[in-house]
Amino acid sequence: MNIFVAPDKFRGSLEAEEVCNAIREGILLAFPEANVTTFPLADGGEGTAQILTRQSGGTQVTARVSDPLGRKIEASYGLSPDKKVAFIEMAAASGLKLLAQSERNPALTTTFGTGELISDALDKGVEKIILGIGGSATTDGGIGLAAALGYRFFDQKDKQLPHDGQSLNLINRIDTSHVDPRVYNFSIDVACDVSNPLFGQNGAAYIYGPQKGADPETVEKLDQGLQNLAKVAAITFGKDHSDVPGAGAAGGLGAGCMWFLNATLKDGISIVIGQGNVIELVKNADLVITGEGKIDEQTLSGKVVKGLADYCRKYDVPLAAVCGTLAISPGQSRDAGITYAVSVLNRPMDLETAQHEAFGLVRDATFQLVRLFFQKSRPDIS
Incomplete structure (x- = not known):
């Protein structure tokens, strides 16, 4: 099973490469046999x-x-x-x-x-x-x-x-x-x-x-x-x-x-994706996981998540997104081509705590979403 990981940074807490590492850990906790490829992304902003x-x-x-x-x-x-x-x-x-x-x-x-x-x-x-x-x-x-x-x-x-x-x-x-x-x-x-x-x-x-x-x-x-x-x-x-x-x-x-x-x-x-082999990695993936600090209406107008969602929809690959703040409706998520979106926050917490615990929160949220995805698509996996 091929999982392609391509997130943006979580501003103020994790750089894109650190988000990749946290997601990778969560995937392998849930599904050690997964073939995980990571690719940090950016949308023209810092990084x-x-x-x-x-x-x-x-x-x-x-x-x-x-x-x-x-x-x-x-x-x-x-x-x-x-x-x-x-x-x-x-x-x-x-x-x-x-x-x-x-x-x-x-x-x-x-x-x-x-x-x-x-x-x-x-x-x-x-x-x-x-x-x-x-x-x-x-x-x-x-x-x-x-x-x-x-x-x-x-x-x-x-x-x-x-x-x-x-x-x-x-x-x-x-x-x-x-x-x-x-x-x-x-x-x-x-x-x-x-x-x-x-x-x-x-x-x-x-x-x-x-x-x-x-x-x-x-x-x-x-x-x-x-x-x-x-x-x-x-x-x-x-x-x-x-x-x-x-x-x-x-x-x-x-x-x-x-x-x-x-x-x-x-x-x-588009520039960042065009400089690498992202499209081929999307086409060959069974699941793509992305993310950024906040998914909101701005996300839907050209940020990393939306850019990746367009390619996933084109090649019929499910896209999961993890974020700190999830501020779009289920309908907006569906219309954007996001299969599954989840906030990594697992309890009420202030911003400082969320930023300090960001790596573990991203890892744990990824563990849960990967178990959900593969339990449903592969019932034989326990």
């Missing part, structure tokens, strides 16, 4: 670059770049074995995790450090970049990244502007005359895990600004700034990307990458 690097057999390199507030830090990214592809995670340089709670303010933060990572990769001769843009601390529309690669932004008085969120409203002109020429000679796929437009009530500022430290007044100003950037960028580049699904990802970095780098936005889980 994506590391997983892609590991899948390719590549190596990690480190560069000295700017954090979201301009302070110098060491940030890592991956290189494929032939050094032609770089796997970069914007959170490594411009992520919310780099800031203390009191430092979070998307009016002041910048993606400049992410641009520096791209520049460093170009210095190493890469021809393609896969950029994961989850976990950002920024709402600058990508002007910080662009500035690191030579773009300049000017106000109505032709004064050069800083490259942060509060400058968006003031942009009157984008100068491309000093852009690093290498920008035009490589390809970039942006792995994103959301489908929000650039601005509006469902856009970057309104949906994600508050979790980055923006109060209601700042959210409104940032949204107006993103609208202004879209207007000026559409004139400069002849294209309006503001309504493309994912344009609002990472504080508008999705749209910025399309304007400044001619990037292609892709569903993050």
